[in-house]
Amino acid sequence: MPAYTVREWDKLAYGEGDGQIPARHADRMAGLAARSAFAGRGGSGVLEHGRHALRARGVVGILAAGDASLEILPKIDVAPGETRDHQDAAIRKRLVHMLAVALDLKIDLGVITDLAWQRETLLEILIRIFCEKLTEALRKGMPRRYVGHEEDLPTMRGQLDITRQFTRHAVNPSRLACRFDLLSEDTPLNRIMKAAVVRLLRLSRRSANQQRLRELAFVYAGISEVPIAALRWDEVVIDRTNRSWQELFAMARLFLQDRYQTTTGGAGQGTAMLFEMNALFEEYVGRLIARALAGTGLTVSLQGGRLFCLSAQDSERGLFQTKPDILIRKGGMVTHVIDTKWKRIASRIDDPKQGVSQADVYQMMAYAQLYHAPRLTLLYPHHPGLGHEGVVHARHRITGHATILETASIDVSNSTNMMTRLRHLFLSEEPMVRELAGCAYA
Template identity: 30%
Template sequence: MIQVREYARLTTDANATPSLDCGIVNSSTFAWLQDLASRWNKSEPIALIDGHGSLRLGSYVGYLQSPTGEAIEILPKTGLGAEDPQAARRILQRMLMTSLDVRPRTAGDAKLRRMRQPLHEWIFRQFLTELQRLVGRGLRFDYQRVDEESRFIRGQLRLSQQQRQPLGRRHLFQISHDIYTPDRLENRLLKTTLSYVLANCKSGENWRRANELTHRMADIPPEQEPLRAMNNWRSNKLMQDYDAIRPWCELILAKLNPNFQQGQHRGIALLFPMEQLFEKYVEVSLRHELPAGIQLKAQASSQYLLRHKPQGSDISTTMFQLKPDLLLRTPLGDQVLDTKWKLLDQCAWTSDKKYNIAQSDLYQMFAYGHKYQHGRGHMMLIYPKHPAFTEPLPPFHYSESLAIWIAPFCLESSRLVSGGWEAHFPQTTNKRPLASL
């Protein structure tokens, strides 16, 4: 399996030196990647042409498998141990678990340290762990109406059908009754996912567990249209035991199984945009730390940059919606938090580098501050912590009344690094500091 990280170069040049920043693929895989990139309909490109026989990956992490079976694992570029893929993989696993809001029971650090499997095998493992727990506690059964011909009467007699019975079959009864069965949509989806895992896992431990569970679920048929059926998955009090396995089931069915994908070139593209993954990771982590009564709203969208009345119109309209990543709603007022997946340098404060902060990000925060905070108070930009950015920067002032803090978020502890910003975000520290160095 080829192992690279974000922004790596993929080439067909056999003379290139393989590393986390350069992977060598065969010509068939390269053609598939070109086709995948041309059909990619997300805002961020998956890859860009970087010369003849070469592609430059975008800011995505995950797992790719071409139709020929060649596999590529893409890890995050965290700046933590530049040549340590195991550390990068552990961070990616932790971010995925947190973003999916998986129960802490399955996300222990000791377990993560033992996992040296590729991303897709790790996802299979999480699914099998949850399924094993679910089967051990007992799958949810449901009543199902059955119409059949029987020698004995039970349930209801279907009179109209019984009256049409031929003379030679008058001793048999047309009946309708309920049976208590595990054949329900959620279990069929689990069986479909399990069948795929059994057929495609390479890990001996995963195969053993999948094979055992397949025998225990032998009476449950697979779901014929799983992607459409996922929309009908029930989430209620009676189905709480299924909540933990659902995200893994969705991941495998929607992204890891090429049989359910569209198009003729059916490879696997399990990819996560790092900007969105980091945003979700920060959101879920902070939400768990907030005291009662404090809200953290993701993707607030109540404000617009402009109002405009077109010529000849009596009605003015709003234009250019402003959507900060996170909005902290407290009794003292709203505070904007925005996340950026970029590596800052706390020593690069010179006029030309400016800590590697993008000027456009500060313009964006200026607009957020005036629209969501009425030009007053404190805001925060959150970047990943790494060896060159270990502590919050001193505040930046837009004016006497509006300031912004730039703080690192520890990817290993899932917390903001503490610092001077805490005095200006008191509602986040009532319970305990969001982070410590």
């Protein structure tokens, strides 16, 4: 199965040569991408289907259609001077790390060899991790739970279903309509796991992954096979008896549901597993900040504000609800509002706006008015042109307020001492600033 790779916002030219994609495959990928929820009104929110090339946008992941697949990787600055294969491997590793943090998964990235990171696509790596975790969990036993069961028996078991007894067996009292609980492995959780195995077996093209999945499918042979649309996610209960399955449940949701977004193009048309980088970056950063500030007396909430900008005159109905990405509170009072933006800010120090859009500033001014936080931060991914990582690049005072609006960056390509760097960035009253301004954004 030919596999092609393109990075976010880059182009992949049509052709048969290295670094190109045949037009017939490009057409299928573009058609599949256009059916994604991320495609937008024009259908080009994932891929722009140009005359001479495909251009990736702000969505990453895997598209598989026909006998080919297209991998879209995020634009993360890694390993300058290395070969393209080595850089792609490093980006895959960082993307899996971001997914692990966002989904609260414990993944040992070191067990996957450097060669595997280079040769395998993101999808195959995620399938491999899932198979290894599921195999390890099944060695300890498949989770079971009591499920309600009804059966007509010659002797009493459990409780008598009086209604069924006197309607079905009114003339045959030798059979008793029993209702009882039965300890079973055929549970909603195991049906979801089987559905994930079955689906991945159709998607995977790596022989090693296919072998692992066939072995797992054999283990789940006695579990009911339920269509993905009919799976009962709401009936899954994660408690102390099956806590170790929480990560696998999250991964199954990633493969089967729209935890970030999956698309199925119909029989023979293809399947996609896509991540909008804005949403992934927000979740990743929010969870890291929550970990970094644990035990400091500060509480961190994601999408936790939801105050309205306006109130209707003729009713108490709120209008234009706000959803700040991250709120930091102390003693119940909001002290810091953080909004994440997956885009590059300007590297020019003499640019007073640092490339920040006017719409982003207006949004933060609304947060200042509603949440009364003394500090607002627009947080971007770091790139080498910004110089030092983990610093505030610019600070401005909002006109007529004591509120400070700052721009800062976080290096997603480097997780070394990440907690320390985040604590310094968000606990320090006067963090390191490359450019300090005492006026408002224009």
